[in-house]
Amino acid sequence: MPVSVRVSAGLICAFLMIPAGSLGARDPGSDNVPKPVNFDRDVRPVFAKHCLSCHGPDKQKGGLRLDRRAEALAGGDSGQAFAPGKPADSPLLARVAAADDTRMPPKGDRLSPSEMAALRAWVEQGAKWPADGSAATSAADWWSFKPVVRSAVPESGNPVDAFVMVKLKEKGLTASVVADRRTLIRRLYFDLIGLPPTPEKVEAFVADPAADVYEKLIDELLASPQYGERWARHWLDVVHFGETHGYDKDQPRPNAWPYRDYVIRALNADKPFARFVREQVAGDVLFPGTVDGIEALGFLAAGPWDLIGHAEVPESKIDGKIARHLDRDDFVANTIGTFMGLTVHCAQCHNHKFDPIAQEDYYRLQAVFAAIDRADKTYDADPKVAAQRAELGAKKRVANEKKAALLAAARAKAGAELVAIEKQLTAATKPATVAKPGEYGYHSQIAAKPDTAKWVQVDLGPGAKIAQIVLRPCHDEFNNIGAGFGFPVRFTIAVSDDAEFKSGVVTITNETTADFSNPGLSPYSTSTAGRTGRYVRVTATKLAPRQNDYILALAELEALDAAGHNLATRKPVTALDSIEAPARWRKTNLTDGLYPPGPPLAAGEIAKLTAHRTALVNAALGEKGAAELATQEAEIRAADTALGKLAGQRRTAYIGTIHTGGGTFVGTGAAGGKPRPVYVLPRGDVTRPGKEVVPGAIVSVPGIVGKFELPTNHNEGDRRAALANWLADPNNPLTWRVMANRVWQYHFGRGLVDTPNDFGKMGQAPTHPELLDYLAADLRDHQSLKKLHKLIVTSNTYKQTSAGNDANAKTDADNRYLWRQNRRKLEAEAVRDSILAVAGKLDLTMGGPSFRDFVVEKPEHSPHYEYHLHDPEDAKCYRRAVYRFVVRSKQEPFMAALDCADPSLAVEKRNQTLTPQQSLAMLNNGLSLTMAKHFAGRVERMAPDDAGRMTAAVRLALGRNPTAAERDALTAYATEFGLANACRVVLNLNEFVFVD
Numbered sequence: 001m002p003v004s005v006r007v008s009a010g011l012i013c014a015f016l017m018i019p020a021g022s023l024g025a026r027d028p029g030s031d032n033v034p035k036p037v038n039f040d041r042d043v044r045p046v047f048a049k050h051c052l053s054c055h056g057p058d059k060q061k062g063g064l065r066l067d068r069r070a071e072a073l074a075g076g077d078s079g080q081a082f083a084p085g086k087p088a089d090s091p092l093l094a095r096v097a098a099a100d101d102t103r104m105p106p107k108g109d110r111l112s113p114s115e116m117a118a119l120r121a122w123v124e125q126g127a128k129w130p131a132d133g134s135a136a137t138s139a140a141d142w143w144s145f146k147p148v149v150r151s152a153v154p155e156s157g158n159p160v161d162a163f164v165m166v167k168l169k170e171k172g173l174t175a176s177v178v179a180d181r182r183t184l185i186r187r188l189y190f191d192l193i194g195l196p197p198t199p200e201k202v203e204a205f206v207a208d209p210a211a212d213v214y215e216k217l218i219d220e221l222l223a224s225p226q227y228g229e230r231w232a233r234h235w236l237d238v239v240h241f242g243e244t245h246g247y248d249k250d251q252p253r254p255n256a257w258p259y260r261d262y263v264i265r266a267l268n269a270d271k272p273f274a275r276f277v278r279e280q281v282a283g284d285v286l287f288p289g290t291v292d293g294i295e296a297l298g299f300l301a302a303g304p305w306d307l308i309g310h311a312e313v314p315e316s317k318i319d320g321k322i323a324r325h326l327d328r329d330d331f332v333a334n335t336i337g338t339f340m341g342l343t344v345h346c347a348q349c350h351n352h353k354f355d356p357i358a359q360e361d362y363y364r365l366q367a368v369f370a371a372i373d374r375a376d377k378t379y380d381a382d383p384k385v386a387a388q389r390a391e392l393g394a395k396k397r398v399a400n401e402k403k404a405a406l407l408a409a410a411r412a413k414a415g416a417e418l419v420a421i422e423k424q425l426t427a428a429t430k431p432a433t434v435a436k437p438g439e440y441g442y443h444s445q446i447a448a449k450p451d452t453a454k455w456v457q458v459d460l461g462p463g464a465k466i467a468q469i470v471l472r473p474c475h476d477e478f479n480n481i482g483a484g485f486g487f488p489v490r491f492t493i494a495v496s497d498d499a500e501f502k503s504g505v506v507t508i509t510n511e512t513t514a515d516f517s518n519p520g521l522s523p524y525s526t527s528t529a530g531r532t533g534r535y536v537r538v539t540a541t542k543l544a545p546r547q548n549d550y551i552l553a554l555a556e557l558e559a560l561d562a563a564g565h566n567l568a569t570r571k572p573v574t575a576l577d578s579i580e581a582p583a584r585w586r587k588t589n590l591t592d593g594l595y596p597p598g599p600p601l602a603a604g605e606i607a608k609l610t611a612h613r614t615a616l617v618n619a620a621l622g623e624k625g626a627a628e629l630a631t632q633e634a635e636i637r638a639a640d641t642a643l644g645k646l647a648g649q650r651r652t653a654y655i656g657t658i659h660t661g662g663g664t665f666v667g668t669g670a671a672g673g674k675p676r677p678v679y680v681l682p683r684g685d686v687t688r689p690g691k692e693v694v695p696g697a698i699v700s701v702p703g704i705v706g707k708f709e710l711p712t713n714h715n716e717g718d719r720r721a722a723l724a725n726w727l728a729d730p731n732n733p734l735t736w737r738v739m740a741n742r743v744w745q746y747h748f749g750r751g752l753v754d755t756p757n758d759f760g761k762m763g764q765a766p767t768h769p770e771l772l773d774y775l776a777a778d779l780r781d782h783q784s785l786k787k788l789h790k791l792i793v794t795s796n797t798y799k800q801t802s803a804g805n806d807a808n809a810k811t812d813a814d815n816r817y818l819w820r821q822n823r824r825k826l827e828a829e830a831v832r833d834s835i836l837a838v839a840g841k842l843d844l845t846m847g848g849p850s851f852r853d854f855v856v857e858k859p860e861h862s863p864h865y866e867y868h869l870h871d872p873e874d875a876k877c878y879r880r881a882v883y884r885f886v887v888r889s890k891q892e893p894f895m896a897a898l899d900c901a902d903p904s905l906a907v908e909k910r911n912q913t914l915t916p917q918q919s920l921a922m923l924n925n926g927l928s929l930t931m932a933k934h935f936a937g938r939v940e941r942m943a944p945d946d947a948g949r950m951t952a953a954v955r956l957a958l959g960r961n962p963t964a965a966e967r968d969a970l971t972a973y974a975t976e977f978g979l980a981n982a983c984r985v986v987l988n989l990n991e992f993v994f995v996d
Helices: 009-015 039-050 069-074 091-097 113-124 159-171 181-192 199-207 213-223 225-238 257-268 273-286 291-299 307-312 318-340 359-368 383-414 416-429 587-591 603-647 716-727 733-748 769-782 785-793 806-811 828-838 893-897 916-924 926-940 946-958 964-977 979-987
Strands: 373-380 454-459 468-472 474-476 482-485 490-496 506-511 524-527 535-542 556-560 573-575 650-657 855-857 864-866
Touching (some): 039 113, 091 113, 159 769, 181 199, 181 785, 225 257, 257 291, 257 650, 273 291, 291 650, 318 359, 318 716, 318 733, 373 383, 383 603, 454 556, 535 556, 556 587, 733 769, 828 893, 828 926, 828 946, 916 926, 926 946, 926 979, 946 964, 946 979, 964 979
Antiparallel strands (some): 373 650, 468 524, 474 482, 490 506, 490 535
């Protein structure tokens, strides 16, 4: 085995602070079930999780149905499943506890001990159900739909501790002691900014005698710009943000990043949460003229998008209808799931089977988004520039109006001659129609860099005498480029009798000293002064941009003789490379005589007509009028020049907005943004539209009106504004509870409600309902996430040690009642950032386009994102992982191994697994190997010997000094296998990837 990959298993095991088998595994459940048992809180979630997929409304295996009392009591084909009050006569209880192949469910996770205890207690207490025996109860009866009430704090001190202590006493549990300062600073750093503290910060915190040192540290971390980066990653998980479309082609979205930057910026600024909600649904309407109001709409466009279903399949086809329906479903599900924690998409086919959401509610929500699609929008990123642009635009409009009045007067006086000349000029400068599909031409292979040389040449035959060479541009709508597609930015044209162009080369034209602007469809023509040459070669030294790559494309190459005959027609073509995709693109298209026509008049003729027109206008207006016209034209030119200078300061963001469409996709932009009609679809069948609906929300939520009162002539923005205000209404109980629960979850590893995206009856009930309402009310009343963080992390509940307690574990092994802190595994991004940080390579540059830790192959159709081809020494990729370009179809293997969120799904709670693949990735991934070398180089400069270097390594990675045994073992390992390999061991310690 090569020395570079040898790592002692014994040494690694010696450093694992917790036995591997115990990490991340669920503790055995307890028999402590709330008395009396509540069906909705304690039993329904167990049925939903384990039973209803086979014994629910859609499927009844063995004839057993468990979602309605009557059917459940009747039993199935094998008889009664359970007998109320008689656990011993209830086969259901025996089956879920069975250890053999009779156990239920037969596949997947078995019921935990606490879940089995809940079922047994429920049967013992008479198997009570909701009054009507069904899954349906009114919204007013369900806890999450009830108004948020700020409960009275049971005791003085931190309200979190007061509520938690009541539960602990009720359950006969005791709180754990406060963790030591080294543990607390590491916990706070990772929770609030996602990075490890430096050894200097740790030692200063540990040694500081001030009573308020802990609170000062919290304030410092909440004020850090890294706070927004850390918590934005959590938010981006929930909204399933990605930078490719997903589905079959998974094309990139190069302009998705402004939304990510908006979230970071909003969190760092502690933007009022109600405004944070409103901006993401209707920022352009409610906060016009603001950058945040535009970039926040990336929320609506965050999810996957079916390129084929929209751009290649017409809406008249069933697949096209389905694609558009699913797109609106994503808008609805993402909005309601993110802000209200409800599974509203379950009402597509019928009324929600468990929650008070009518099918019509669902389609009313779809109608809110009936006019928008996902598209790029260009805007001014600087408000000052936007103001300048508006001012210049106003000046230009005034000048144009004055110019138009002067020209009207001139036409009235000059008569028919001026009108005739203007008609000629209009026809001459009118954009040409494409004579054939514009992509019928020559197209080089795609290059990753613009300065990649490409050439194409035509064999005219021996002794060809050339008077003029003409290059005809292509027209292609790819990436909305249109006319001039692929025309070289810098190039030469040369002739030679040598096919290899090694001798006798005469350069006809050289356009390599400056960038050649896109000619549109105007041909590029150059005289050869009567040169003779068999071969004509065009060499591009700077290629045209296409999307995230570069190409050379030409519709036609003409070589004209003195009489104007094209010598190149049907002549052989060779090239350095060609994509050869008949009939669209192939070399032979370059000389087939077919091309998109340019303007019908030559530039010289147009100039003559323009001069004649000017003379006629000036004569008609007289000296004073001509001077005024010149003044207005100068104003227009000056405005255009100034606007041109501002153009480079514009930004493009991929957001939910009105779109004109493309390909077979018809957006609403062509109809002025008029919303599409939306109908209730019986059983979700797009071929059977039923009743047309008006925009609205969920009418069953008490305290707020779900039916929007919109004027008859309202625009599409009014719909989104109404929904945004409904979501952020102080009386909407779900919005505030859901977000408070999310914040709690990321501090404790589990929410007070353990189903953060399901606050309905299929989800879990809160373990501490009064505490959840207190936190929700605090967020609603103060609108500050940072204040909520501080309230939580200053509590003794948060500061507890994560150490176990046998007595407590017997009652509450899952720590549902918070008698200790939970030990948590770091997320993939935090692990990656920590590796870079301890290696001394982390780049804290904020914002801007995402870095790409992959190489794209075959980008023209379905891109292949090849991570193994990426250079781990590429310093552009040393930024924080939140700035990584997120691909849907193929996750980065290292990040995926560490349970990174799947961007195709709304991930409200990440998996936490422990697998051999994770250890192998940490040991052998290219980034790990590279950073281990840099880590070694860093500690080598910090101490003169290996013992000192390994001490420094442990301090950097773990925030503490190694024990003597640890130091000696690492030193011996470094001596035998090298410092870099010893640093790899340190990066693989459990203590490095877990937070106590």
